[in-house]
Amino acid sequence: MDIVILNSSEKPIYEQIYEQVASQIVNGGLEAGFCLPSIRTVARELRVSVITVKSAWEKLENDGLVHTRPGKGCFVASLTPSHLENARTERATERLRKELPYYKTLGLTKQELLELVEREYD
Amino acid sequence: MDIVILNSSEKPIYEQIYEQVASQIVNGGLEAGFCLPSIRTVARELRVSVITVKSAWEKLENDGLVHTRPGKGCFVASLTPSHLENARTERATERLRKELPYYKTLGLTKQELLELVEREYD
Amino acid sequence: MDIVILNSSEKPIYEQIYEQVASQIVNGGLEAGFCLPSIRTVARELRVSVITVKSAWEKLENDGLVHTRPGKGCFVASLTPSHLENARTERATERLRKELPYYKTLGLTKQELLELVEREYD
Amino acid sequence: MDIVILNSSEKPIYEQIYEQVASQIVNGGLEAGFCLPSIRTVARELRVSVITVKSAWEKLENDGLVHTRPGKGCFVASLTPSHLENARTERATERLRKELPYYKTLGLTKQELLELVEREYD
DNA sequence: GTGGTCTAGACCACC
DNA sequence: GTGGTCTAGACCACG
Numbered sequence: 001m002d003i004v005i006l007n008s009s010e011k012p013i014y015e016q017i018y019e020q021v022a023s024q025i026v027n028g029g030l031e032a033g034f035c036l037p038s039i040r041t042v043a044r045e046l047r048v049s050v051i052t053v054k055s056a057w058e059k060l061e062n063d064g065l066v067h068t069r070p071g072k073g074c075f076v077a078s079l080t081p082s083h084l085e086n087a088r089t090e091r092a093t094e095r096l097r098k099e100l101p102y103y104k105t106l107g108l109t110k111q112e113l114l115e116l117v118e119r120e121y122d
Numbered sequence: 123m124d125i126v127i128l129n130s131s132e133k134p135i136y137e138q139i140y141e142q143v144a145s146q147i148v149n150g151g152l153e154a155g156f157c158l159p160s161i162r163t164v165a166r167e168l169r170v171s172v173i174t175v176k177s178a179w180e181k182l183e184n185d186g187l188v189h190t191r192p193g194k195g196c197f198v199a200s201l202t203p204s205h206l207e208n209a210r211t212e213r214a215t216e217r218l219r220k221e222l223p224y225y226k227t228l229g230l231t232k233q234e235l236l237e238l239v240e241r242e243y244d
Numbered sequence: 245m246d247i248v249i250l251n252s253s254e255k256p257i258y259e260q261i262y263e264q265v266a267s268q269i270v271n272g273g274l275e276a277g278f279c280l281p282s283i284r285t286v287a288r289e290l291r292v293s294v295i296t297v298k299s300a301w302e303k304l305e306n307d308g309l310v311h312t313r314p315g316k317g318c319f320v321a322s323l324t325p326s327h328l329e330n331a332r333t334e335r336a337t338e339r340l341r342k343e344l345p346y347y348k349t350l351g352l353t354k355q356e357l358l359e360l361v362e363r364e365y366d
Numbered sequence: 367m368d369i370v371i372l373n374s375s376e377k378p379i380y381e382q383i384y385e386q387v388a389s390q391i392v393n394g395g396l397e398a399g400f401c402l403p404s405i406r407t408v409a410r411e412l413r414v415s416v417i418t419v420k421s422a423w424e425k426l427e428n429d430g431l432v433h434t435r436p437g438k439g440c441f442v443a444s445l446t447p448s449h450l451e452n453a454r455t456e457r458a459t460e461r462l463r464k465e466l467p468y469y470k471t472l473g474l475t476k477q478e479l480l481e482l483v484e485r486e487y488d
Numbered sequence: 489g490t491g492g493t494c495t496a497g498a499c500c501a502c503c
Numbered sequence: 504g505t506g507g508t509c510t511a512g513a514c515c516a517c518g
Contacts, residue, residue, distance in 0.1 A: 012493060023227045038505060049495050054506080062306060070506045071502035072373070092228050092235075096242050099221060105145040106210045110243040113214075117239060120218050121232040129316070134517060171518050256508060267471040282490060293510050298491080314491045315517035336472050336479075340486050343465060349389040350454045354487040357458075361483055364462050365476040378502060415503055 001037055005046055013048055014055035021056065025065045025076055026087045032078035036066065039074075063087070123159055127168055135170055136177035143178065147187045147198055148210055154200035158188065161196075245281055249290055257292055258299035265300065269309045269320055270331045276322035280310065283318075307331070367403055371412055379414055380421035387422065391431045391442055392454055398444035402432065405440075 003020050005013055024030050036042075039053040046053070057074055060066045065087070068074045079087065103113050125142050127135055146152045158164075161179060165172045179196055182188045186209070190196045201209065225235050247264050249257055268274050280286075283297040290297070301318055304310045309331070312318045323331065347357050369386050371379055390396045402408075405423060409416045423440055426432045430453075434440045445453065469479050 014493080019224075020227075027227070027229045040505080050506095051496095052494065055493085057506090067374070068506070069373070069376070071378070071504090073505060088228050088230070089238075092225055092230055092238055093242060095221070095224060096238055099217070100243060101141065102217060103214055105141045105148075106214050107145070107149045108210070108214055110240070113243065114236060114239055116211075116214055116218055117232070117236055120215060121222060121235065129313070130311070132313070134315070136517080174518060177517085258508080263468075264471075271471070271473045284490080294491095295511095296509065299508085301491090312491070315489090317490060332472050332474070333482075336469055336474055336482060337486060339465070339468060340482055343461070344487060345385070346461060347458055349385045349392075350458050351389070351393045352454070352458055354484070357487065358480060358483055360455075360458060360462055361476070361480055364459060365466060365479065380502080418503065421502085 001042070003042070003046060005048070013046075014052050014059070017042075017046070017053060017056035018059045021060060022063065022065055022091070025060075025079075026084055026091065028084065030076045032076050034076040036074040036076070123164070125164070125168060127170065136174045136181070139164075139168070139175060139178035140181045143182060144185065144187055147182075148206055150206075152198050154198050156198040158196040158198070245286070247286070247290060249292070257290075258296050258303070261286075261290070261297060261300035262303040266304060266307065266309055266335070269304075269323075270328055270335065272328065274320050276320050278320040280318040280320070367408070369408070369412060371414065380418045380425070383408075383412070383419060383422035384425045387426060388429065388431055391426075392450055394450075396442050398442050400442040402440040402442070 001021075001024075003017055005016055007013075009016060011019075021030075021036070030036075036057070037045075039050055039057060042053045043050045057066065057068060060074075061068055065077055065079075066074050067077055108116070123143075123146075125139055127138055129135075131138060133141075143152075143158070152158075158179070159167075161172055161175045165175045168175070179188070179190065182196075183190055187199055187201075188196050189199055230238070245265075245268075247261055249260055251257075253260060255263075265274075265280070274280075280301070281289075283294055283301060286297045287294045301310065301312060304318075305312055309321055309323075310318050311321055352360070367387075367390075369383055371382055373379075375382060377385075387396075387402070396402075402423070403411075405416055405419045409419045412419070423432070423434065426440075427434055431443055431445075432440050433443055474482070
């Protein structure tokens with residue numbers, strides 16, 4: 001459970017937490033059934049409010065990536081490989097769709113964007 | 123100065139205005155020296171607050187796309203084609219570099235990302 | 245926007261609010277595009293915390309029943325009649341599925357339950 | 367005393383235990399006077415806390431389904447068939463009456479509700 | 489004015 | 504110990 005918070009980021013803290021945990025799940029870094037550390041533990045370690053962590057956990061729940069059992073804890077959902085693949089692609093697509101208008105505004109053609117990706121992806 | 127505002131959009135209004143004007147400038151739709159309509163005029167036509175338009179104009183100023191002369195108006199900056207080209211590529215590259223880590227943590231290979239761009243760029 | 249809160253209820257306040265608004269939407273009592281009263285207004289009137297109302301609004305958003313636009317307000321989503329019908333049936337089915345085990349535990353057969361409904365539905 | 371606990375269930379464990387035992391009693395699976403295994407025995411077998419089992423036993427006691435004799439054990443109450451039948455119907459009716467308003471506010475007609483029950487009762 | 493985020497601190501049910 | 508709910512109060516971005 002490596003989570004890094006950048007206070008300098010524009011993104012809300014709970015989203016930073018959400019994204020990093022979600023990434024680890026869809027990448028298979030966290031196995032199905034794995035019990036996430038308690039919101040209180042995470043809150044203490046990251047030095048944020050309990051509610052902030054809870055917001056992140058709730059987003060994961062909404063995505064169907066985890067199942068929260070009151071009194072027990074929060075467990076990584078058992079997703080089939082195809083589910084995982086879908087989740088990955090879906091998240092990537094969603095992100096890209098939000099970014100594309102920016103490049104279009106700049107006047108980049110599809111070809112130019114492809115070349116840019118080709119060049120910058122290390 | 124065609125600007126369309128979608129209240130249903132998630133994007134803040136001032137950003138919608140900014141992006142559309144910026145797009146017209148970098149794409150050559152608005153020539154250097156062109157005097158943008160006054161903030162009040164735009165605000166009236168779009169039926170939004172003056173402050174909202176001002177935010178957009180400020181963003182353009184920050185990007186060096188326009189120069190505001192208090193009491194005279196807001197003029198499209200004179201950028202040589204190469205300047206424009208450089209500015210465009212530089213900003214696109216900068217943006218992409220910030221985004222790439224996201225796709226990498228999702229486990230997307232360069233090839234997968236290229237295909238995604240290919241598919242999503244309408 | 246008639247909302248009644250029963251402190252005697254076992255249900256959390258935010259769920260009571262959510263259910264009542266959701267009902268009004270799926271029943272067509274609130275038209276698409278209608279702007280819900282602000283969370284602060286509702287909170288004041290119901291004498292509950294702003295956050296409690298916000299939780300209810302978030303649930304509605306998750307169900308796709310409303311769209312929240314920061315700085316503008318929370319608007320009833322435009323759902324087609326079939327969407328509405330689906331939403332209604334889905335909500336009813338979900339509720340019933342949670343209740344059925346109770347009657348089964350009591351040993352009621354399907355026939356007995358049907359007769360009970362027949363008799364009690366005024 | 368067959369009790370199965372699903373940790374994946376949303377229901378609290380003590381309720382799962384309660385429902386299964388209650389079901390066996392009202393259905394005649396456990397005869398009047400039968401001495402339930404001790405709390406500690408059940409707790410050990412199900413690998414849950416003693417307190418959890420105690421909660422379930424208390425709920426049974428509240429329902430009048432068992433009588434606990436401190437120091438002796440917990441015995442299934444002697445209910446005549448008609449008593450059982452009355453208890454069953456009464457509890458089912460009470461429950462249903464509380465639920466009906468929910469379906470009505472959703473706009474379900476009696477017919478639709480009957481069909482829903484018909485369809486969902488497995 | 490609107491909603492979005494975050495905090496600290498409280499009480500509850502469940503295990 | 505766990506998560507669930509609720510409160511009061513704060514600051515921010517947007518209009």
